[in-house]
Amino acid sequence: MVSMLTEAKAWEVLAQVPDPEIPVISVTELGIVREVRVSNDAITVILTPTYSGCPATEVIEHSIRTALAEAGAQSVRLETRLSPAWTTDWIQPEGAEKLRRYGIVPPAPTGDMHVLRFQPPAPACPRCGEKHTERLSEFGSTACKALYRCPACREPFEYFKPI
């Protein structure tokens, strides 16, 4: 039997697959789904991983397979594309807004990241808007986030690092 899913429908399904580490945004909003191809016998989804060591990668692949199968796909093929490398600039604006509401400051545009001692300007506190926040660690609970503290409302928060 041929696949019942159209490409547009497949994208809709993928837009419902959450990132396992940050479940408020979907894999499409995260920008890791680069291409969807529908042929007679299979749906091919091309993914670009975020960090090399991101432990969520396998879970994401499993969730995508399950979601597409439940939507009627007969056969799902997943391919990894490394180049161009994933960048936080690919996070969709709606995704960035959801991150902010969840308490994670979305990444600033990457721009020029080549300078060794480059310190990005501190992000404003997502709760109270205080601009002068302090960085506690460049590495947070996951590889993609840094840990900050707001001296005004005294709350810690996370910042999605631009890469």
Add this chain to the structure above:
Amino acid sequence: MQEHFEYVLRIGDNALIHGQRLSEWCGHAPALEEDLALANIALDLTGQARLLLTHAGRLENKGRDEDQLAFLRDEGEYRNVTLVELPNGDFAQTILRLFLFAAFQNELWQAMQASKDDSLAAIAEKSLKESRYHLRHSTDWLVRLGDGTEESHARAQAALDALWPYTAEFFSADPTDEAVAAAGVTVAWSVLEPRWQAAVLPVLREATLPIPERSAFRSSGRFGRHSEHMGYLLAEMQYMQRAYPGAQW
């Protein structure tokens, strides 16, 4: 080409073994934030090793995958530089090694983006984004330790004196490197030395750490001749796959 496989094994094993060492800090770092940082860096390196060893397995074309290459080789078949297999030592030594190694990886990835091997170029493009963070993190710490208290300075200097001789191994010319470069596959490590020094020396100066003289000592991990520490590291790293071959979870 055998040299091509060897070359990819070298950079894959560098990432694998350094990742293994850094992961030993998990639960033991001086502060929670640093625990997270070192574990995250270890994860990045392990991820790079997966990509590189998978690619090495394809080049070798004998059906070995990332797991077989990572967990089922014997000591003499590992091609990492000796520096990354040395014990962690204290925090200063761990940070200094991370700094020296991240600066090397950073130069390697930058040059390797132009590789004729598309897979290597893609892995380099991706890994460069990660090594920049590793370098920045270790640079910040190194300056703080070196230009810090009497105690932290003494420890950072002791680490530099102990580890500096091992960095010569990165850049001494050898037939594998030359063959890969001559075939235009990718860059020889030996040409990276001036760029690495340009990255490393100003930071060491800022950290107020005098650089030791170069000696005749040459470590030889990339030829499969390792220090006495390697066997213990492998015993721990390979335990699961050796005890339960093909185990999955």
